[in-house]
Amino acid sequence: MESLFSRLFKYRSSDKRVQQENFLTEIFAFLLKNPALVAAFLNECGVAIQGQPENIKIDTQQSFSTYPERIQPDIFVRFFVDNQKWLVFIENKVGAREGENQLDRYLGYLSKEVNKDTNCALLYLTRYYDPKLVDPPLGVIFKPIRWGQVYSILAKFEDNVFVSQARLFMEENNLSLSRDFSTNEITAMMHWNTVRTMMDNSLEEAQERLKQITGIKRLYQEDVGDYLYIAGKSLAIEIGYYLEDIAKEATDEDFPYVGSAIVVYPEHRNREQITSAFMEFEKKGRNWKLRGDPKDKNDEIWVEKLLLLKEFMKSKDHISSIQQWFLKEILPDIEEFLKDNPYSLN
Structure with missing residues (x-):
């Protein structure tokens, strides 16, 4: 059976190519509105938040000022855990490559947020293994992760119809990445x-x-x-x-x-x-x-x-x-x- 998201993807505009990367970003941001899923995702990716996130705010493609430039991570997540502030940037790269010094600019912004007593993390989400030589500032967590890991994490929430459809969509688009050789x-x-x-x-x-x-x-x-x-x-x-x-x-x-x-x-x-x-x-x-x-x-x-x-x-x-x-x-x-x-x- 074709996933809900694949059916939606067919309705993309015929006069331009809707990027799979942006489509996945919106799907994942929607799923992250579940507090339990956010906690499981961050903890399993190595960002130990030690509690249930509250007052979650999630958005995509929001611009942040890094005067004289601006940055625009694919997903940003703000929340509190036991009155501690958190800010997480997620950069999703499925087909496109990293922009010039893109991750370094994100880390630079997050380092300033750390100075404002905010816990910060940058997650670099890719289809394939894509190592990055970055030196995260003190207090900022940097973790490269792959869509195959996300697919496994989502398995714990498959009772949710949107999660099950998202996992099916990932299978259809070679994002689940089997752990067994055929x-x-x-x-x-x-x-x-x-x-x-x-x-x-x-x-x-x-x-x-x-x-x-x-x-x-x-x-x-x-x-x-x-x-x-x-x-x-x-x-x-x-x-x-x-x-x-x-x-x-x-x-x-x-x-x-x-x-x-x-x-x-x-x-x-x-x-x-x-x-x-x-x-x-x-x-x-x-x-x-x-x-x-x-x-x-x-x-x-x-x-x-x-x-x-x-x-x-x-x-x-x-x-x-x-x-x-x-x-x-x-x-x-x-x-x-x-x-x-x-x-x-x-």
């Missing part, structure tokens, strides 16, 4: 080195050309979820393999996408101008598609050009076919965009 997973593990080598071979020339175009000597590699090479930070150029469910159609579930994206994050000082440039770039008719919500100032916006891997499997030499597609169809477009829009990639 035959398919063992087979994939045995072939992973070969697959990774083939992906790297297909991207080798494209990487070098991207370095020349951007002037960046070393690309960042993203191999959590997707398999990408990235130039830039708050304005980023991605090339590689999209292994997650980015823009997938139901009939194409078993094939990853190959391609590129030019992404602008909310913290870029020229975000509005770059977003306008994306709109014009899409109109050129070269199969670059605008994604995200340009009206949402807190949303990352990007243009992407993707092909299913199976399209390259029609050629005699899959690797060469992918190499040539990047060199002839992707990178010249990226070079043109950056020349027409010479904004900082940092």
Whole structure:
């Protein structure tokens, strides 16, 4: 049976992609309004609150001032335990990557709250293992957690119909993350080195050309979820393999996408101008598609050009076919965009 949340997700606007990440944030924030669930969640994540939370206030995407900038954690939770104040930030990353110094800025704000006699914690919630080298200020708790842990914690509250539907939705979207190896997973593990080598071979020339175009000597590699090479930070150029469910159609579930994206994050000082440039770039008719919500100032916006891997499997030499597609169809477009829009990639 399809979950309530999957049915709701089908009603997303057809003219923009509703991010799974934001949808999950709203679901989880709703569930956290249960005091017993909040207590169980925090304690099992390593934030020992030693009591039942009271006067709980939960909201999503609320802005906090860190003059001269502002921060906007996905979820914030305020409550009291035995007259002690608590403030917890939860940052949810399912598909997107961390913004520039995002966690450090959150920790900086929370350190000031600690000085006001508030107990503070920052929870970094991800689909996959994503270690972070952060040095939390004195008195601030930092804990990386995964959606698989949340799935297990919610099992204790499955009598609640909303919790049971949330867990079903997590199963449907590969967020429950089984703790048992299947035959398919063992087979994939045995072939992973070969697959990774083939992906790297297909991207080798494209990487070098991207370095020349951007002037960046070393690309960042993203191999959590997707398999990408990235130039830039708050304005980023991605090339590689999209292994997650980015823009997938139901009939194409078993094939990853190959391609590129030019992404602008909310913290870029020229975000509005770059977003306008994306709109014009899409109109050129070269199969670059605008994604995200340009009206949402807190949303990352990007243009992407993707092909299913199976399209390259029609050629005699899959690797060469992918190499040539990047060199002839992707990178010249990226070079043109950056020349027409010479904004900082940092």
